[in-house]
Amino acid sequence: MECTKTPFIIVNIDDNDMNLLLIETYLQEVDATFVNFTDPHAAVEYMRNHPFDMVLVDYEMPMMNGIETTTILKRFDADAPVIMITASDAEDSVQIQALMAGVNDFIKKPVNKVILLNRVRNFIKLRRAIMRLNDQEKYLRTQIDKATESLHKTIEELTESYITLEQKEHETLRVLSRTAEYKDEETANHIKRVSGYAVLMARCLNLDESEQNILHFAAPLHDIGKVGTPDNILLKPGKLDEDEMKIMRQHALIGADILQDSTSPYLQAGHIIAASHHEKYDGSGYPHGLIGEQIPLYGRIVAIADVFDALTSVRPYKKAWSFDDAIAFLHQNSGTHFDPVLIDLFTDHLDEVHTIHTQYQD
Numbered sequence: 001m002e003c004t005k006t007p008f009i010i011v012n013i014d015d016n017d018m019n020l021l022l023i024e025t026y027l028q029e030v031d032a033t034f035v036n037f038t039d040p041h042a043a044v045e046y047m048r049n050h051p052f053d054m055v056l057v058d059y060e061m062p063m064m065n066g067i068e069t070t071t072i073l074k075r076f077d078a079d080a081p082v083i084m085i086t087a088s089d090a091e092d093s094v095q096i097q098a099l100m101a102g103v104n105d106f107i108k109k110p111v112n113k114v115i116l117l118n119r120v121r122n123f124i125k126l127r128r129a130i131m132r133l134n135d136q137e138k139y140l141r142t143q144i145d146k147a148t149e150s151l152h153k154t155i156e157e158l159t160e161s162y163i164t165l166e167q168k169e170h171e172t173l174r175v176l177s178r179t180a181e182y183k184d185e186e187t188a189n190h191i192k193r194v195s196g197y198a199v200l201m202a203r204c205l206n207l208d209e210s211e212q213n214i215l216h217f218a219a220p221l222h223d224i225g226k227v228g229t230p231d232n233i234l235l236k237p238g239k240l241d242e243d244e245m246k247i248m249r250q251h252a253l254i255g256a257d258i259l260q261d262s263t264s265p266y267l268q269a270g271h272i273i274a275a276s277h278h279e280k281y282d283g284s285g286y287p288h289g290l291i292g293e294q295i296p297l298y299g300r301i302v303a304i305a306d307v308f309d310a311l312t313s314v315r316p317y318k319k320a321w322s323f324d325d326a327i328a329f330l331h332q333n334s335g336t337h338f339d340p341v342l343i344d345l346f347t348d349h350l351d352e353v354h355t356i357h358t359q360y361q362d
Helices: 019-024 042-047 066-073 090-100 114-155 162-182 188-204 209-222 224-228 242-249 251-259 267-277 297-311 323-330 340-347 350-359
Strands: 010-011 033-037 053-058 082-086 105-108
Touching: 010 019, 010 042, 010 066, 019 033, 019 114, 033 042, 042 066, 042 267, 053 066, 053 114, 053 242, 066 082, 066 090, 082 090, 082 114, 105 114, 114 224, 188 209, 188 297, 188 340, 188 350, 209 267, 209 297, 224 251, 224 267, 242 251, 251 267, 297 340, 323 340, 323 350, 340 350
Parallel strands: 010 033, 010 053, 053 082, 082 105
Antiparallel strands: none
8 A cells, every 4th residue: 555645735824914924934844835815715715625734723813713714624624633823812712612613722822933833743743644544544445345346256156166165255254354453453363362252152052063153254343344433533542422432333333334235144144243242231232222132142242252352452541451350340241231141151161261362362
């Protein structure tokens, strides 16, 4: 995947020509192209029709203030950072309104060159990082389309032997299973552990070998929908707020959409798992609030496997729980979050669970 470096465009808006010149002079060391406007309406029209990477906007302007300008420009590019230039005596209420409109930072007048230069450089680094992640997301979406097309083509090639067909399908499934890893902080061993725990429960339920095999390849597809989750939410190191959680929860339906309408039993199972592994036994889960055995068996199985592995794994925002603490959590949530029958099966085979846990350490 190749990324072409494009010119960095900074839109500079201030109704005073001298202020525009001063800011551009202060930032002459920055590798960027400046587009200056004294009329915010003209600036908005420009940004409506041209790409831009950052905006420096004065707050007090007679035709349209900086908050109003920011509200409009964020419709064109919500990720582009906005630095507002404010008077040193600006009220807190002004800054609160600006933050709600999408302003990312403030510089007080008179503008300090060192502060301005460093803030701009930091936002340039952040913007370029987001652009790289967006390029990666587009690349991954292309890979998913290619992999899905390859899988469908493989299934249609019925003239080939069954063994060859199955080998090709399994290879494509492994490619699909790895796509979500590149968006999330999870690892290849995460999907191996989740798959191992799921197959263990299937075996304890006396499901036949074909269903165990389906779970082996379909369980790792549970979070494939995360390729459609914005990076600023998926990779956020802290706790998500309510609106961010609503967006995050959409990954279950996105994953189900990606895997729907397939003739492959593996992708049919993956569709079911992606849509149902966040449902809870008491009906408080998502996306459909299913209760008890309304939740498909595969979804109930993978819910336990996924949560147990998430608890016992290191993430940027948390330490790994101990094995015993994670098992205690499963017991505490038996009958509310999890199917109590499956919890009993899982915890009755802790030696095998522990083997899987240690065999595929990150």
